[in-house]
Amino acid sequence: MPALIDLILAGQRVDNHFPWPRAVVAPKIWSFAVDQLVEGHWGLLGLWGEPGVVHMALLDENAREIGVVSLVCPDGRYPSVGRLHPPALRLERAAADLFGLLPQGAPDTRRWLDHGQWGVSYPLGTQRSSSSTASPYHFLPAEGEGLHQIPVGPVHAGIIEPGHFRFTASGETVVRLEERLGYTHKGIEGLMAGSDIDRAARLAARTSGDSTVAYSLAFARAIEAALGVEIPPRAVWLRALMAELERLANHLGDIGAICNDASFSLMHAHCGVLRERVLRASDAAFGHRLMRDCIVPGGVTGFLSDEGTTAVRSLLAEIRQRFPKLIDLYDNTASLQDRTVATGRLKAELARQYRAGGYVGRASGRDFDARRGLAYPPYDELAFDIPLLQEGDVNARVWIRIQEVKQSLSLIEQILGKLPGGPIRVDFAPTDGPHEGMALVEGFRGDILAWLRIGKGGLVERCHLRDPSWFQWPLLEAAIEGNIVADFPLCNKSFNCSYSGHDL
């Protein structure tokens, strides 16, 4: 098996790209990298564009190495990765919509984020004005006797983000699901280009509301990598505290919400109380219920007072007292188990091929967590387990999250015990670029990739944020196949992919 670094060395290494290397490579090496993805030797971390250049981030999980390869394509054409490695398909379609980069040989050339409403084509590349009449979107066909289609969305029946689902069903069994996303596309990467670091950080924090801490962390770490900024130790630990609080809040809320989608509202009510407790403790500790904008490049904004520490400690005590009873309730309610066990099964091969992050991957045998896989600080000094299951059904995804709640409680306790004193923020002056940085951070949903370049005047020239949902949404289409339509909300909630984080 080839080493990732050899690939980078075979190309033209780019200076000032931290902490992992980037190289501009020839088409031959690009194709070689694609072969390695197909073989499963490396994983695809992301694929994104710039005018006339396409980038691909690769991960060698065994060697814990990351590398970025870039292919210059002045005419906007490059050999499609998705043709051979399907996880890249939607990323390529997005890059085509935003930059006009055309993957040659791609099996799916439909537009993805561009719904024909922007008034421009290729808004981040060479812009072309376009008529704002939307052309019809052709869903993939399903043929057979007695099949019927059910269109759902973009406005859904609950308090949910917008997206469109096209079901083809035979009776009540789903034969095919196709997603159409992009409704919440806000042009975040376009807004970031040319803005100062503070403004870009605020945009990053608003990429996906439930992962605001994780996005702020990913963005801040990428900036600090690019500019070589060392942040104070206390800030490192407070960041991890926030990240674990965010994980806790999301897991607790979603465990209840999944049960609610199986019409078991008792769990929902009790888990909702615990989630609210986490948000209130976070508010007491850092001054915002979701801890938005509390992590900034250079450190954190909240010191964590003694009262804040007390609030977090009593939160731990309360969850430890109440949560075990809820686990028993989940485990011992046959009618609930009847809905979750063997429902929405995701095969291990697919989870591996798509590098499914978070509980989606870990419930289907994919043993990866960026906190351990890359062991960024302070996780290198903390003891925790990564729960792993093989079944891949809704039940397994719930259990992974139950176990992760326990791990996060332990992590928070360890963090409070080891929290160093001292300053929480360091000032830095961004200098003229190019400085390039990247970061991979474990959010509650999976690993979030941030890649950026600081350009002239210390402004952000280009920033790309890749949500874990990019590699989970397509798997939901596979997991629902053969299930009944009525189990879709349950399956969907057990994945809980982000719309806004994906649409960006």
Add this chain to the structure above:
Amino acid sequence: MRKLLFESLIRPALTERPPLARDSAVEELARALDGSARKRLGRSLAIRAVDAGSCNGCELEMHALNNAFYDIERFGIRFVASPRHADILLVTGPVTKNMREALKRTYDATPNPKWVVALGDCARNGGCFAGSYAVVGGVSEVLPVDLHIPGCPPPPIEILKGLLALLEDSRTAVPRG
């Protein structure tokens, strides 16, 4: 399960005292709604949430309104599954161009009389997403807005205050819990 249910009987309720309606919201509404409209509304509000492009932060706090602490249904306010059942559209996010049409259609599907509440800083004027090629701007660019509830995201208590203002007859009345 029985034990858990029994405990709920003897534990004190978590539900908090109802907040006062937000003054500024009452004023804003007094301008937007006439007395007769408010009378027709009575003490029951059916809300249809529409995410027109938000980051999902506002939705999280909207969900929190249903938890035991805020228990929004005790005020006669509830979230409904269809705009056909709704009195109010609670719209979040900067309206993205990809959602403009869906938002309009949802509004058209809502029977009269109806009101539009714009939730969060982005819904007011596009927030930090204003000026993007993909964003129309605030909700008022697309629909007539009767009330704004600011915040990024607004905490549940602030959303509740804003919505209670819709149920208030006058600024002196205090909601009964």
